[in-house]
Amino acid sequence: MSTTYPLPVLILIGLAGIGLLLFLVVRLKMQAFYALILVSIIVGIAAGLPLTTIAATDTDPERLGVIQAIIAGVGGTLGSVAVLVALGSMLGKIIEISGGADALAGRFTSWLGPGRVGIALTAAAAILAIPVFFDAGFIILIPIIYAFSKAAGLNPIKFGLPIAGIMLAIHVAVPPHPGIVGGAAILGADVGWITIIGLLVSIPIAVVAYFLGKVFNRHEYAMIPATRKMFDSFGTAAESRDGTLADGEKAPGAGTIIGLIVLPLALIMVGTTIAPLFEAGTTWNGILSLIGQPIFALVVAIGAAMYALGVKRGWSATKLGEVMESALPAAAIIILVTGAGGGFGRILTETGIGGAVAESLASTGIPVLVAVFLISLIMRASVGSATVAITTTAGLLLPAVSAMGLDSVHLALVALAIGYGSLGLSHVNDSGFWIVTRYLGLSVKDGLKVWTPFTTILGVLGFGLVAGLYVAIPAG
Numbered sequence: 001m002s003t004t005y006p007l008p009v010l011i012l013i014g015l016a017g018i019g020l021l022l023f024l025v026v027r028l029k030m031q032a033f034y035a036l037i038l039v040s041i042i043v044g045i046a047a048g049l050p051l052t053t054i055a056a057t058d059t060d061p062e063r064l065g066v067i068q069a070i071i072a073g074v075g076g077t078l079g080s081v082a083v084l085v086a087l088g089s090m091l092g093k094i095i096e097i098s099g100g101a102d103a104l105a106g107r108f109t110s111w112l113g114p115g116r117v118g119i120a121l122t123a124a125a126a127i128l129a130i131p132v133f134f135d136a137g138f139i140i141l142i143p144i145i146y147a148f149s150k151a152a153g154l155n156p157i158k159f160g161l162p163i164a165g166i167m168l169a170i171h172v173a174v175p176p177h178p179g180i181v182g183g184a185a186i187l188g189a190d191v192g193w194i195t196i197i198g199l200l201v202s203i204p205i206a207v208v209a210y211f212l213g214k215v216f217n218r219h220e221y222a223m224i225p226a227t228r229k230m231f232d233s234f235g236t237a238a239e240s241r242d243g244t245l246a247d248g249e250k251a252p253g254a255g256t257i258i259g260l261i262v263l264p265l266a267l268i269m270v271g272t273t274i275a276p277l278f279e280a281g282t283t284w285n286g287i288l289s290l291i292g293q294p295i296f297a298l299v300v301a302i303g304a305a306m307y308a309l310g311v312k313r314g315w316s317a318t319k320l321g322e323v324m325e326s327a328l329p330a331a332a333i334i335i336l337v338t339g340a341g342g343g344f345g346r347i348l349t350e351t352g353i354g355g356a357v358a359e360s361l362a363s364t365g366i367p368v369l370v371a372v373f374l375i376s377l378i379m380r381a382s383v384g385s386a387t388v389a390i391t392t393t394a395g396l397l398l399p400a401v402s403a404m405g406l407d408s409v410h411l412a413l414v415a416l417a418i419g420y421g422s423l424g425l426s427h428v429n430d431s432g433f434w435i436v437t438r439y440l441g442l443s444v445k446d447g448l449k450v451w452t453p454f455t456t457i458l459g460v461l462g463f464g465l466v467a468g469l470y471v472a473i474p475a476g
Helices: 007-027 032-046 066-097 100-112 115-129 135-153 157-173 178-187 191-216 223-235 254-277 283-291 294-313 317-324 328-351 354-360 368-383 386-396 398-403 408-420 431-438 444-472
Strands: none
Touching: 007 032, 007 354, 007 398, 032 066, 032 328, 066 135, 066 254, 066 294, 066 317, 066 431, 100 254, 100 408, 115 135, 115 386, 135 157, 135 223, 135 254, 135 294, 135 386, 135 431, 157 178, 157 368, 157 386, 157 431, 157 444, 178 191, 178 386, 178 398, 178 408, 191 408, 191 444, 223 431, 254 283, 254 294, 283 294, 294 317, 328 354, 328 368, 328 431, 354 444, 368 386, 368 398, 368 408, 368 444, 386 398, 408 444, 431 444
């Protein structure tokens, strides 16, 4: 629900709010969770949101108050992130303490050699990202990123940056991910063509993500203390305070660890690729859809890890509980900051700041393909959510796109241009920004210097490839 301020005023308030947030976190070193909540309140009040929720009437819909909007944003974000982060951290901790991550890293490093590990991980991430949502897939791969990084003696950003980049690029452009599917539905675009073209475009993006990661990694970035502590303790099972790898205890085999990592991904793939083959509402559709939920898949994987890495190797129930519980403190920080980012994004949405920027740009008369990309890009920067950016942009420019009478291929390309617009400018109001930067150990300042331009370059590249196809393919 937007406020009644003129467009220029809303835009200035939004820019001032983002500027204030960056000043507090980057310059004053304020704790990110508190800074996000504080700035959300200030921006909400400044933009004219009611101080408390105004109930709906016969003529006007409900208007959330400032605090209620923040709570809704935090709750909506945590509903999809909190459980995943906690479960993913538990799975990673069990693998870590068992010594399995070290065994896996050593085996793959010996197979591929240090120079090829990054290529293999980036390619694997690209494949795994097709059926798996960005947050879930990246969190599941974190133990592997840490393991390979420790084996190679590298900062985790060396492997993690290109992995995160290609996973996000696929998340915004390849079905069944929600944003691009929703955008396609609004525009009436063919999901089949979007899938085919999106996968083809993802191949050069993956290559560029790998080499672009090397460019950004020419500079060494200081790891934030919380991540440094988590990373330094990762894999040191023999020296762990938990007393893991007791005398005579062997680390699990690499095949076991690979199976535990692949298991939740395979279950998610079943839900996204096989469940839709059965009619909605049928028993098999329901069972397979449940199996494919990331939370369910992680619960199953943790259960398998508890048995294969714990019970089968002689761990007591007490030790298993302590290992799993030890994963939660570090996860809690990521969860809270991520939720606060969602609250800030909801404030920007409720005030209409993102919509104000989009409307202003749409009225300039620039070509529709360029307009959808730029509007999606600015919506992404304004509200933080790629899904919201895609669906909002598609709805905003639906009349203009419909008037063009595009064939199915060109309409799919327009949808993909919107998708790649939502890839760029990931910053402090994006939950993915906090997940990537916190797990890879980047400060907010370094995250803005690395992750934000990294995603933007990939987004521009994706749009450039789509625009080239749009021009090269004859109209049907």
